[in-house]
Amino acid sequence: MSQFLLVLVSGVAGGAVYGLIGLGLVIIYRATDVVNFAMASLATLGLYVAVSLRDRGVATVLGVLAAITITVVAGLLVRETVIRPLGQGQLFSALVLTMGVSLVAESAAGSIWGDQPKAFPSLVEGTVRWSGAALPAQSLLTIAVAAAAMALVGYLFGRTTLGSAMRAVAESADTARVVGLGAQRLARIAWALGLGLAALGACLYAPRAGLVPTMLSAPLFRAFAGIFLGGLTSMYxxxxxxLTVGVLDNLAANYVSASLRDTFVFSFTVLVLLVRPQGMFGTRTFQRV
Structure with a gap:
């Protein structure tokens, strides 16, 4: 029982990271119709800066704040200089450009900091005993911080004027413009929020995975599996x-085969999409052809 509890908590912690990254992807996609593949690589640059600051004696928490800030600023610069000039409706072009930005960011990280793995400090050390299991304190902190961040995002979109305006832009930029909402300003806020969530998830994930230029590639694709499973336009x-992907991934790795964990997760996702193409919480759309 204690082993199962340990596996479950670890899976929920991993799923919380995938959920944060996926939530950031969905917020940006709904606001600007851009699937931001560069998000993870930009967050990795922020993590390298955080490690560099720690090596100079800066507190880890301040390094995490710096990583989030750098990710947001870099992402907004990418949007203003690379994505926004494309104009509306260029989904495929924007997708390809963000993939290119991702490759450039990974190459830059490797050139500046090298390709050798670096340790990223845990925000908390030690374990917590519960039901006979020694649960890593870092995993519990990951779950708590991710839950708090998700709750704040839910409050923002459900209870505030800014959230209502962002939902209006997500439904129709033209409608938002008619009622006097600044679509570009709200799009920037959506990008900043999405990038910040991804950077927070990266900071929570890095202590368990180590830091290399491509460290977030696997979490990014698992986050994509999560948003397709849950519904591409649904934040919930x-x-x-x-969370589902994280738990299934960890259960498969521990009770099936570590080499088949991704096969198990993506096979499950495909089966769900065959039954419900819009995902568990997505909305089916109809187009006249």
């Missing part, structure tokens, strides 16, 4: 899908 779906 991104969270629940990410």
């Amino acid at each position: 779906g991104a969270v629940i899908g990410g």
Whole structure:
């Protein structure tokens, strides 16, 4: 029982990271119709800066704040200089450009800091005993911080004027413009929020994975599996899908085969999409052809 509890908590912690990254992807996609593949690589740059600051004696928490800030600023610069000039409706072009930015960011990280793995400090050390299991304190902190961040995002979109305006832009930028909402300003806020969530998830994930230029590639694709599982346009779906992927991934690795963990997760996702193409919480759309 204690082993199962340990596996479950570790899976929920991993799923919380996938949920944060997936939530950031969905927020940006709904606001600007851009699937931001560069998000993870930009967050990795922020992590390298955080490690560099720690090596110079800066507190880890301040390094995490610096990583989030750098990720947000770099992402907004990418949007203003690379994505926004494309104009509306260029989904495929924007997708390809963000993939290119991702490759450039990974190459830059490797050139500046090298390709050798670096340790990223845990925010907390030690374990917590519960039901006979020694649960890593870092995993419990990951779950708590991710839950708090997701709750704040839910409050923002459900209870505030800014959240209502962002939902209006997500439904129709033209409608938002008619009622006097600044679509570009709200899009920037959505990008900043999405990038910040991804950077927070990266900071929570890095202590268990180590730091290399491509460290977030696997979490990014698992986050994509989560948002397709939950529904591409659903923020709740991104969270629940990410948690589902994290738990299934860890259960498969421990009780089936570590080499088949991704096969198990993505096979499950495909089966769900065959039954419900819009995902668990997505909305089916109809187009006249």
